[in-house]
Amino acid sequence: MSDNSIHVYFMPGMAANISIFENIQLPQEKFVQHYLDWVIPTKDISLEDYALEMCQRIAHPNPVLIGVSFGGILVQEMAKHIPVRKVIIISSVKTKSELPKRMIFAKYTKLHKLLPTGLVNNVELMSKYAFGEMATKRLALYERYLSVRDKYYLDWSIDKIVNWNQTEYAADVIHIHGEKDPVFPFAYIKDCIPVKNGTHTMIIHRYKWFNEHLPSIILQ
Numbered sequence: 001m002s003d004n005s006i007h008v009y010f011m012p013g014m015a016a017n018i019s020i021f022e023n024i025q026l027p028q029e030k031f032v033q034h035y036l037d038w039v040i041p042t043k044d045i046s047l048e049d050y051a052l053e054m055c056q057r058i059a060h061p062n063p064v065l066i067g068v069s070f071g072g073i074l075v076q077e078m079a080k081h082i083p084v085r086k087v088i089i090i091s092s093v094k095t096k097s098e099l100p101k102r103m104i105f106a107k108y109t110k111l112h113k114l115l116p117t118g119l120v121n122n123v124e125l126m127s128k129y130a131f132g133e134m135a136t137k138r139l140a141l142y143e144r145y146l147s148v149r150d151k152y153y154l155d156w157s158i159d160k161i162v163n164w165n166q167t168e169y170a171a172d173v174i175h176i177h178g179e180k181d182p183v184f185p186f187a188y189i190k191d192c193i194p195v196k197n198g199t200h201t202m203i204i205h206r207y208k209w210f211n212e213h214l215p216s217i218i219l220q
Contacts (some may be wrong), residue, residue, distance in 0.1 A: 006085065006218065007060035011036045013069030013091070014157045017147045020068065023207035026215055034059075036071075038148045047160045051077035058082060064218055067092060068203050069183065070161055076173065086218060090176045090210075091184065091200045094169035098188045103162050145204070174217060176210075178202045193217070 008031050010021045018035040026033055036057060041050055055078050062085045067075035072092025079087045093099055148154075178198020179186045186194070193213075198206055 005032045006030060006064060007032050007034060008064040008066060008218065009034045009036055009058060009075075011054075011065065011067040011071035011075050012038070013067075013071050014161070015146045015148045015154060016068070016071075017145065019147075020145050020204050023211075024203070024214070025211055026218075030215070031218070032060075034063075038153065040150050040153050041156050043152075045156075047074070047077055047164070048080075050074070052081050054078055055081050064088065066090065066214075069200065070157055073161065073164055073166075076166070076169065079170065086172065086174065087170065088174045088176065088214075088217065090203055091178060091181055091198075092175070093164075093184050093189070094173060094175055094191075095166050096164055097167070098184065098190065099161075099164070100183075100185055100188060176217075178206075 008026060010018065010024070010033065012018055012020050015038075018037060021033075021035065024033070036054060039053075045053075051074055054074065058078075062083050064086045065075035065078060065084055066088045067073070068090045069092050072089030075087055075089065076094070078084075175189070175192035176195060177184070177186060177189045177192040178195045178200065180197055181200045181202075183200040195202055195206060195209060198209075203210065
């Protein structure tokens, strides 16, 4: 590692742990990879204050922040508090206008508060809400990836996604999005790098694409 190394911090999606990045390998002669874990939010904390707390875990100046799904929303909020080299979001949204209609509907009807988040040990249910799919053959993998199963954290996370009010995004935010994402449908997404046949879990299942393209995306 040299003094010129670029420090890259990865933030997983809702309920997921850092193992979703286990196959992401950036060239070690240029990049140093770091990983941020979700912590259970204190009662009634705002997303802004949570992001500020998460910034305390950044140990290097001008890092690259990479966030997946809800983690993509969080790293955008973090970048409002600290200088960053670049923000890259994957399978996420940049503004509330990119949220699907069902989430907008939930915001105004509070239907999201009726979701059965108490069934946090039901991996099939968790995979549906966190990843947007319930492929039986993948449930064993999802059980490993979805380890943050605190009911308060899940309720808090869903509420912060549904009620996220960002209307404008930083011009230098880079958005990578799968064309077959069932959670944040591609039709609602503007100004992104599309990944053909990419789903919401493409950070796991299309890791070769990211290993090939992320270095140049970071350096551009």
